[in-house]
Amino acid sequence: MSPQIIIFARLFNNDMYRQKGNPVYLFSIVLVAVIGGLLFGYDTAVISGAEKGLQAFFKGAPDFNYTDGLHGFTSSSALIGCIIGAFISGILASSLGRKKTLFVAGVLFLLSALGSYFPEFLFFQKGVPTKGLLVAFNLYRILGGIGVGLASALCPMYIAEVAPASKKGKLVSWNQFAIIFGQLVVYFVNYLIIRSHANDPAVVEWTNQIGWRVMFLSEAVPAGLFALLILAVPETPRFLVLNYRDEEALTVLSNINGEAKAREILAEIKETAVEKKESILSYGLMVVFIGCMLSVFQQIIGINAVLYFAPRIFESMGVSNNMLFTVIMGVINISFTLVAVFTVEKIGRKPLLITGSLGMALGALGVALSNVATLPAFIPVISIMLYSACFMFSWGPICWVYIAELFPNTIRSEATAIAVAFQWIFNFIVSSTFVPMYNWSHFFAYALYGVICLVAALFVWKLVPETKGKTLEDMTGFWRKFTI
DSSP states (O other), rough: OOHHHHHHHHHHHHHHHHOOHHHHHHHHHHHHHHHHHHHHHHHHHHHHHHHHHHHHHTTTTSSOOOOHHHHHHHHHHHHHHHHHHHHHHHHHHHHHHHHHHHHHHHHHHHHHHHHOTTTTTTTOOOOOOOOOHHHHHHHHHHHHHHHHHHHHHHHHHHHHHHOOOHHHHHHHHHHHHHHHHHHHHHHHHHHHHHTTTTOOTTTHHHIIIIIHHHHHHTHHHHEEEEHHHGGOOOOOOOHHHHOOOOOHHHHHHHHOOOOOHHHHHHHHHHHTTTTOOOOOOTOOHHHHHHHHHHHHHHHTOOOHHHTHHHHHHHHHTTTHHHHHHHHHHHHHHHHHHHHHHHHHHOOHHHHHHHHHHHHHHHHHHHHHTTTOOOOHHHHHHHHHHHHHHHTTTTHHHHHHHHHHHHOOOGGGGHHHHHHHHHHHHHHHHHHHHHHHHHOOOOOHHHHHHHHHHHHHHHHHHOOOOOOOOOOOOHHHHHHHGGGG
C-alpha cells in the first residue's frame, strides 16, 4: 500500500468513519485537487493584466518589429501548450496515474511562472527586448500551457473518480469555482501590482519593464504549494483497480464511503474494468462526439475572448477604471459559479446548460445591439456581465462535470484527453480571432456569439443525456447499449 494512502488513512481513521466514511478525508483530497483548477484560472488570466506592459516592452525591440499579429500570438501562446497538455493527458493519466500527472502539471506551472518573470535567464541580457527573448518568453508560456492542459483534464477526472455519485457533480463544480477564483485572484493581484506604483511618475515605465514580470512571478506561490500538496493525496480508486491494486483502492473507497459501501463500489468498478484497455470507439461514436462537442460549444460561445481581453473591452465601452471593473466582473463570475455548485445535484446538468445558453444569448445580443443603436452606456456593461454570469452557472462548470462523468471507465483517460484537446484548440481559435473580428465589427462579434449560444441550447436539449445521480459505472452501462 502506498505511503500516501497509509498517511491519510491513519490521519482520519476511527470506528465511526469506517462505517460511513470520512467527509473531512474527502474534502481534504478534493481541496488539493481544486488548487490545480485555481492554477488553471490563474495562468490563463494573468495575461489580461500583463499584455499591455508586455506589448510596450517588446515594441522597443531593436532587431524586429513587434506587430499586433505577434502580440496576438504572444498573448495566446500558452494555449498552444494547453492543446499539447490536453493531448498527452490521456497517455500520462493511463501510464503515470492521475496523481503523478497532476504533480507534473504543478512543476510546469512553477517553471513557467519563474521563466516568464525572467526569460533572460542564462542566455539574454536583462531588460533588452530581442527576437530571441520573445521566443524564450513564449516557450515559457507554452510550458505553463502544458500544465494547464494537464490540469484541465486531470483535476475534474481526479475529483469524479474519488467522489461518491451523490456528490460528484457538486464536487467537480468546485473545480470550476477554483478556476474562476484563480482568475479573480489574479485580476486583483494585477490591480494591486499596478496600484502599488500609482503615485510613481514613472509608473508607465515601471509597468512596461517590471510590472508585467511581477504579475507572472506571483503564480509561483500557488504553483509550488500545489506541487507539494499533490504528493500527499492518494491515487484514485478507478486507476488503482485498472492497475490491479484492489487493496489500495478499497482503502481509499472505505475512507470516503465506509467499508460496506466501499466493497459494493469496488465490485462495480471491477465489473466495468475487466479489460484494462478498450478502443476509444468501443462504446460507439456518439459518446465521443457529444463529449467533444460540449467542449467545442464551451469555447465558441466566446467566453474566453471576454475573459482574456476584459480590460480592453471595458475601455472600449467608455469605462475609465477598466481594471477595477474587471475585478468586479470577477466577483460576479465567482458568485454565479456558486449557483451551479449548489444546484447541479438538485436541478440537474441539462437544465443549467440550456438556461445558461439562453441567458448568454440575451447578454451577447444586448452588447451587439448597443453597437448599432444609441443606448445608455450602462446597457452594454450590464449585458456583458449578464453574458459572463450566465456562463458561470452553466457552461463553465457543467461542461467539466460532463467531461468527468460522461465516459466509461476503460476509455475515460483517452476520451477526456480528446475532448479537452478540442476545447483548447477552439479556445485558441476564438482567442486569436476575437481582436480582429471585434475591431472589424463589434456588432458582428457579439451577434455571432449570441447565435452560437442558441445553437448550443438546441444541441444540449436534443442530444446530451442527463447524468445527475448516476455513478461512473452507470454511464458504462448506458453507453454499452449503443454498441448492441
